[in-house]
Amino acid sequence: MAENENLSATLTVKQPRLLAAFKHIIAQNHLAHAYLFAGMEGAGQQTLAYWIAQRLFCLHVVDGEPDGTCEECMRIANGQHPDIVTVAPTGQSIHVDQVRYLKAEFSKSAVEGNRKLFIISDAEKMTASAANSLLKFIEEPSGNVTALLLTTNKQLMLPTIISRTQVIEFPPLGAAALQKNFEAAGIKPQAAQTLRHLTNSVSQAQALLVDDWLPNAVEQLWRWFEQVVKGDARSFVAVQTSLVGLAKDSNQQLVMLDLVAALFQDLLQLHFQVDTAAELSFGQYQQALQQMTDQLTDQQLVQATELALTAKRRLASNVSFQNVLEGLTLNLWPIFKNA
Structure with missing residues (x-):
């Protein structure tokens, strides 16, 4: 994620309804343990995932918005927060070593607080082993943990994953x-x-x-x-x-x-x-x-x-x-x- 990107401003242009929906969900403490963010490339899946991360960990939330400048927000922007676990494919798939990393992290408690967040990009590129590991977490979530799976090809996701996550469809962007x-x-x-x-x-x-x-x-x-x-x-x-x-x-x-x-x-x-x-x-x-x-x-x-x-x-x-x-x-x- 770009360090200085204004996530809220970007989402206000790309996906204002989804931004408003997740502001409400988090404010009401109704965040589910697993979501599948599905839509075309560039529709805002990653932006919303990192906005959620900052919103959950920000030290100075104002009117439901993370400030984007506090120590926690900056660590998330720089990819250095120990309780935000990010996984993305290297090459054409999410490999075995990344699967082991996921398995290990799923079993660990948060390092600094009581909350942990997983962001898995290009989730459709998970191998069967990786998908099954994730399925076990989704079926038996433990602690205050949320997984955000991001995909541009929902049709390639395992039906078992789709059925056990809350699927959030990202509409295509308007012309402007x-x-x-x-x-x-x-x-x-x-x-x-x-x-x-x-x-x-x-x-x-x-x-x-x-x-x-x-x-x-x-x-x-x-x-x-x-x-x-x-x-x-x-x-x-x-x-x-x-x-x-x-x-x-x-x-x-x-x-x-x-x-x-x-x-x-x-x-x-x-x-x-x-x-x-x-x-x-x-x-x-x-x-x-x-x-x-x-x-x-x-x-x-x-x-x-x-x-x-x-x-x-x-x-x-x-x-x-x-x-x-x-x-x-x-x-x-x-x-x-x-x-």
Whole structure:
């Protein structure tokens, strides 16, 4: 956890209802012994876990809030509190030595007070041995101990763990919160605006920016799109010479088709004035998009968007990425012919 992160402020943006709920739960002394915090990456699971830790151990709680600056809060922020046990996977799983550590800690009393807190990140990566060790604690809790299991893939958790914990679902972030989340991670505003139509995950967003992949994909797609709406035969050639080479793996191919769909949805938004231009995936091309949509009929736009949205399904049906885009290009030409 970042030492100076304002946990409460972050949660007020990301998960205000959950923050309010846990303020009440702790104030009423109704904290359960085991929770599963489940949601997309970046939805606030870890932030809430550390807020709970500070709230439980803070020396100067004011209006249900930890001060974040007392000795206890600072030790938690620095990962140095002896009664806060944190476990996270090294590599692809939570390993045997970490399981032994968990088992040992489950059997120990608190070092400094009468309360102990466990925070287990990426809990879905626990081995069967680790999960069974945890299951024993959950079934037979001893003392004033709470375990917080954090996951971005609840479907990978053992049903026995899910059934014995209180599952707290973290809703996906809203557009404004997601934009702020991406920008806080150092992503430029326009890139963040495009990315939040593609993913809720900061790490996935950053992966799409490696070697400027996303800006290149957006630029090449835009060139293809300008040619398509003019019925220009070069758009068919561009599929093989530009787009296929950019989408080298299945994930990039899916993202590319999501970008195609987002481009046509931008046209629909502008044409029907559904939302503000600030919400556009391709906001940097707003003026050109507006000029295009002014020349198109409702029927043309709807037909084109339907084709763009079905492209991803064709890829899932084992049609090659190149064939999907070439077919889309050929099917779009007659729609825009009379524009």
